[in-house]
Amino acid sequence: MSFLITGGYGLIGSELARMLVKKGEKVWVLDKWIVPQRFTGIEGKVTSLQADLGNFSKILEAVKESSPKVIFHLGGMLSLPSNADPQSALATNVVGTYHVLEAARLFDIPKVIFTSTIATYGLDIQKPVINDFTLQRPITMYGSTKVFCELLGRFYKTKYGIDFRAVRFPSVIGPGAKTAHISIYNAWAVEKAFYGEPYDIFVTPETRCPVLYFKDAARSLLLLEAAPAEAIQTVCYLLAGIKPMNSAAELVAAIRKHFPQAILNFKPDPLAMEFHSKSQGTTYDDSLAGKEWGWKAEYSLEGMIANFYEELKVNLERYR
Numbered sequence: 001m002s003f004l005i006t007g008g009y010g011l012i013g014s015e016l017a018r019m020l021v022k023k024g025e026k027v028w029v030l031d032k033w034i035v036p037q038r039f040t041g042i043e044g045k046v047t048s049l050q051a052d053l054g055n056f057s058k059i060l061e062a063v064k065e066s067s068p069k070v071i072f073h074l075g076g077m078l079s080l081p082s083n084a085d086p087q088s089a090l091a092t093n094v095v096g097t098y099h100v101l102e103a104a105r106l107f108d109i110p111k112v113i114f115t116s117t118i119a120t121y122g123l124d125i126q127k128p129v130i131n132d133f134t135l136q137r138p139i140t141m142y143g144s145t146k147v148f149c150e151l152l153g154r155f156y157k158t159k160y161g162i163d164f165r166a167v168r169f170p171s172v173i174g175p176g177a178k179t180a181h182i183s184i185y186n187a188w189a190v191e192k193a194f195y196g197e198p199y200d201i202f203v204t205p206e207t208r209c210p211v212l213y214f215k216d217a218a219r220s221l222l223l224l225e226a227a228p229a230e231a232i233q234t235v236c237y238l239l240a241g242i243k244p245m246n247s248a249a250e251l252v253a254a255i256r257k258h259f260p261q262a263i264l265n266f267k268p269d270p271l272a273m274e275f276h277s278k279s280q281g282t283t284y285d286d287s288l289a290g291k292e293w294g295w296k297a298e299y300s301l302e303g304m305i306a307n308f309y310e311e312l313k314v315n316l317e318r319y320r
């Protein structure tokens with residue numbers, strides 16, 4: 001039996017693949033774009049399938065060929081690309097997820113793990129604490145596609161008995177992230193300092209947003225997958241990330257402990273600030289993920305930045 005990871009060449013998917021390979025599992029990765037250096041050192045242990053999630057025949061073939069015991073469905077378009085091209089986001093995120101779930105149903109794949117986002121919460125939240133039961137009324141194409149996929153997964157669970165489980169990630173930080181999103185300044189500030197390149201952080205120094213290290217994100221998926229079915233009551237779980245939430249100024253201070261000369265400036269973008277300003281003062285409660293399947297982030301802000309630089313030093317080729 002094996003594992004299939006869609007979006008397996010992405011930031012989180014490739015780390016998840018490496019973790020599964022380390023555990024001795026057979027791993028298949030499906031992606032629209034193949035980036036060979038992502039799996040330097042473990043090339044022979046990962047089987048790649050190049051396919052577009054919007055192409056049902058390809059997804060059926062991939063699921064039939066890999067015959068996994070679990071599909072980790074991570075493939076998709078992130079926030080800014082989705083908003084820039086809603087039609088493609090519909091085809092990739094919404095129709096793509098339908099294809100994955102339908103293929104799972106047709107080929108009797110028992111379990112599908114899905115990656116949603118805290119961007120499924122809107123900007124009109126009345127309470128200062130967001131939890132698993134907070135109204136999901138996003139204003140973006142990206143958030144809207146992910147809400148639909150969560151609901152579709154729940155439908156497949158109820159109607160067809162597929163063991164669907166999902167996390168809602170906060171902003172995930174890691175080396176080599178190529179896809180822009182509304183909170184990408186967190187990752188790119190850390191990375192630009194390493195390369196000695198200047199970077200304009202597009203929010204104010206006081207801005208806080210929840211972040212999670214990519215190794216914690218990948219590990220959360222393994223924990224969620226491994227939990228016994230009877231423990232999974234909530235089905236879709238918010239993950240809060242590093243606590244307490246750091247500000248952009250605190251991020252820069254932590255980076256400067258490694259690179260005191262880092263050329264990091266603040267140049268707030270009005271559009272990004274419009275979005276971030278509405279969520280300031282909000283905190284995230286992920287206690288149900290802790291209670292039901294033992295979730296807890298391992299990396300602090302300092303631990304994350306130290307490990308980020310260690311990764312870039314040791315595995316630079318992987319993240320170029």
Ligand SMILES: NC(=O)c1ccc[n+]([C@@H]2O[C@H](COP(=O)([O-])OP(=O)(O)OC[C@H]3O[C@@H](n4cnc5c(N)ncnc54)[C@H](O)[C@@H]3O)[C@@H](O)[C@H]2O)c1
Nearest residue numbers: 007009010011012032052053074075076115117169171172
């Ligand atoms: N990175 C974050 O901050 C974040 C936050 C919340 C949720 N998520 C979710 O986690 C998942 C993984 O995110 P990531 O950070 O690894 O992003 P990523 O962009 O690095 O990875 C996504 C992968 O999906 C692939 N993909 C895109 N369109 C495709 C298509 N049509 N067919 C097949 N593959 C396609 C891309 O090539 C990429 O390798 C995504 O579903 C994302 O929405 C990420």
